[in-house]
Amino acid sequence: MVWYSRKFYGLNVHDNWFSIRPGILNKFLIHSFNHVREDKWHPFLIREANYTVELDLTKSKEKILDDFARTVKAQVRKSEEDGVICYFDNNIPKFVAFFNEFAKSKGLSPETNERIAFFGDSLRISYAELNGQILAAHTYVYDPEQKIVRQMHSASKRFDENFDRNKIGRANKYLHYRDMLAFKDEGIEVYDFGGYSPPNSKDVIDSLLQFKLDFGGVKKVSSNYFTLPYYIMRNLYIKFGSTKN
Structure with a gap:
């Protein structure tokens, strides 16, 4: 699994690539799971298609x-x-x-x-x-x-x-x-x-x-998955800060 953490306005943000990080806690922290090739429903995660x-x-x-x-x-x-x-x-x-x-x-x-x-x-x-x-x-x-x-x-x-x-x-x-x-x-x-x-x-x-x-x-078509905190923060940033992910 590829993943890294970064600071965003003092918050710990975690970006994961190609697979979903296991563990229930990771579904509530500020996580993204990008370009996941499996397409299935995951509780607590918001999915977007990635072309x-x-x-x-x-x-x-x-x-x-x-x-x-x-x-x-x-x-x-x-x-x-x-x-x-x-x-x-x-x-x-x-x-x-x-x-x-x-x-x-x-x-x-x-x-x-x-x-x-x-x-x-x-x-x-x-x-x-x-x-x-x-x-x-x-x-x-x-x-x-x-x-x-x-x-x-x-x-x-x-x-x-x-x-x-x-x-x-x-x-x-x-x-x-x-x-x-x-x-x-x-x-x-x-x-x-x-x-x-x-x-x-x-x-x-x-x-x-x-x-x-x-x-x-x-x-x-792969999938990007976001925890709710990540999804809210990302959309606020897109709306008020930048259009770049």
């Missing part, structure tokens, strides 16, 4: 690539020919600096070292690099017990006028592919691309959904 795209990593490596859309396969191969190098590096300040530059260009909220560090050993950060220059980066929540990874962030240099956008797009897709193979080698069975609709909305972002489906992903 996501998953890719099966139990397939052979050859089948994983073969299931990509034709254009994605071509871009992956071209990026490999370009000499793009993919690797993992959990240096949080390095990622935050890269992400915040991307976020500023796209109008997204910046990240902080503290928020990323909450995930502890469950955090994985990957990069695509060419000639010493980072082109794209991903973060994941990593759960070897549940054999699943879920992407949290994706950032790139595609808004930087000094870079070829086509090359950046290819590198980002190549990074997804290399991440899939690395996680498969570690025994991970499910690669979760993350949601394809805005937080707290059922509006589908068609381009984002198609991007994920082009890797051979399949639409899935």
